[in-house]
Amino acid sequence: MQFDFDRHPDRRQVPGEKWGRYAGRDVLPLWVADMDFSAPPPVLEALRRRLDHGVFGYTDAPPSLAEAVVEGLRRDHDWHIQPEWLVWLPGVVTGFNLACRAVGEAGDSVFTATPVYPPFLTAPENSGRRLVSCALVERNGRWEWDRAAVEAAIEPRTRVFMLCNPHNPVGRAFDREELRWIADLAESRDLVVCSDEIHCGLVLDAARPHLPIAALDERIARRSITLMAPSKTWNIPALYCAFAVIPDAGLRRRYQREMRGIVPHVNVMGLVAAEAAYRHGGPWRAALLDYLRDNRERVLDAVATMPGLRTTRPEATYLAWIDCRDAGLDDPAAFFEAGGVGLSDGRAFGMPGFVRLNFGCSRATLDEALARMRRALTAR
Ligand SMILES: Cc1ncc(COP(=O)(O)O)c(C=O)c1O
Numbered sequence: 001m002q003f004d005f006d007r008h009p010d011r012r013q014v015p016g017e018k019w020g021r022y023a024g025r026d027v028l029p030l031w032v033a034d035m036d037f038s039a040p041p042p043v044l045e046a047l048r049r050r051l052d053h054g055v056f057g058y059t060d061a062p063p064s065l066a067e068a069v070v071e072g073l074r075r076d077h078d079w080h081i082q083p084e085w086l087v088w089l090p091g092v093v094t095g096f097n098l099a100c101r102a103v104g105e106a107g108d109s110v111f112t113a114t115p116v117y118p119p120f121l122t123a124p125e126n127s128g129r130r131l132v133s134c135a136l137v138e139r140n141g142r143w144e145w146d147r148a149a150v151e152a153a154i155e156p157r158t159r160v161f162m163l164c165n166p167h168n169p170v171g172r173a174f175d176r177e178e179l180r181w182i183a184d185l186a187e188s189r190d191l192v193v194c195s196d197e198i199h200c201g202l203v204l205d206a207a208r209p210h211l212p213i214a215a216l217d218e219r220i221a222r223r224s225i226t227l228m229a230p231s232k233t234w235n236i237p238a239l240y241c242a243f244a245v246i247p248d249a250g251l252r253r254r255y256q257r258e259m260r261g262i263v264p265h266v267n268v269m270g271l272v273a274a275e276a277a278y279r280h281g282g283p284w285r286a287a288l289l290d291y292l293r294d295n296r297e298r299v300l301d302a303v304a305t306m307p308g309l310r311t312t313r314p315e316a317t318y319l320a321w322i323d324c325r326d327a328g329l330d331d332p333a334a335f336f337e338a339g340g341v342g343l344s345d346g347r348a349f350g351m352p353g354f355v356r357l358n359f360g361c362s363r364a365t366l367d368e369a370l371a372r373m374r375r376a377l378t379a380r
Pocket of ligand 1: 090
């Protein structure tokens with residue numbers, strides 16, 4: 001089946017964060033993590049059918065959706081879960097904030113490594129927990145764990161290890177050995193691993209399939225909260241449907257207790273879209289990954305020609321994490337914005353001197369944005 005990712009609706013015709021930020025200005029938005037592409041045809045058809053019904057009463061996730069997710073995780077990630085492990089959520093950010101609340105008590109700490117998706121850095125404090133962190137390190141073009149630094153940062157009162165895998169923004173899909181090390185650390189330090197795997201459907205390298213940490217063995221499964229959603233893979237983030245997979249019944253109960261009276265049902269259209277995506281979104285996802293692989297090469301080739309900039313090869317996601325520290329720029333995001341390209345500022349991710357570029361857009365937009373970045377750097 002053919003999908004045309006070169007053409008997409010003009011996003012400026014509807015309200016939206018990504019293009020709305022620069023309304024009326026000639027700035028190409030390659031910042032917030034959604035893609036410019038229409039949702040997959042089977043998702044749109046399912047939404048139209050549901051819309052035509054015309055009644056939108058309170059709706060729980062139906063058993064057929066749980067079935068579609070269980071089957072999808074088995075098919076795509078060889079992860080075998082039970083339907084009763086699923087907890088439906090309106091978003092993954094809600095999900096990891098709940099994880100901070102559900103484990104330990106006020107004054108305990110939560111570990112995460114930087115750079116990382118910014119809401120990781122504020123979630124602990126939202127729940128009266130302290131954040132403890134250290135930095136990932138880049139070695140030979142690959143971002144890795146500084147294992148000694150992680151082991152030193154985790155303190156006796158650390159109760160949660162917040163993992164982002166595949167990783168936003170560095171694009172790593174962590175391998176079995178790295179995940180084994182984290183699982184062993186969780187066991188020896190008695191931590192719950194909250195693993196945000198929202199980007200699991202976006203692994204670009206066939207040689208590095210996504211491996212959920214909870215799939216390693218039963219011991220780590222018992223101390224895990226895995227967060228997933230169809231939102232990134234099938235580009236339906238504003239439909240707000242996500243889920244936690246919590247195999248341990250006690251941990252699941254504590255988690256659900258924190259939700260009471262606060263966390264709303266998932267929007268019915270989100271439920272419908274999610275089921276269609278997990279059941280019928282495979283061909284579109286395969287075509288998308290081909291398109292993103294080509295976009296990744298364009299980014300790598302272009303950045304290699306930009307004076308003072310370096311990047312690493314993302315194994316997953318549509319995000320490139322670009323090191324601007326040798327370019328002599330005080331504020332790289334502001335510099336590129338003035339040059340007509342809107343990128344995410346590394347400071348928000350806990351790593352100044354970097355920018356994040358979203359290549360989930362048409363080739364025409366991407367090529368023009370990369371040309372603008374190069375022009376801005378060479379025209380100084
Ligand atoms: C790692 C990660 N987690 C969570 C989210 C957002 O999840 P949600 O919109 O479901 O709250 C994003 C969006 O960029 C993300 O990159």
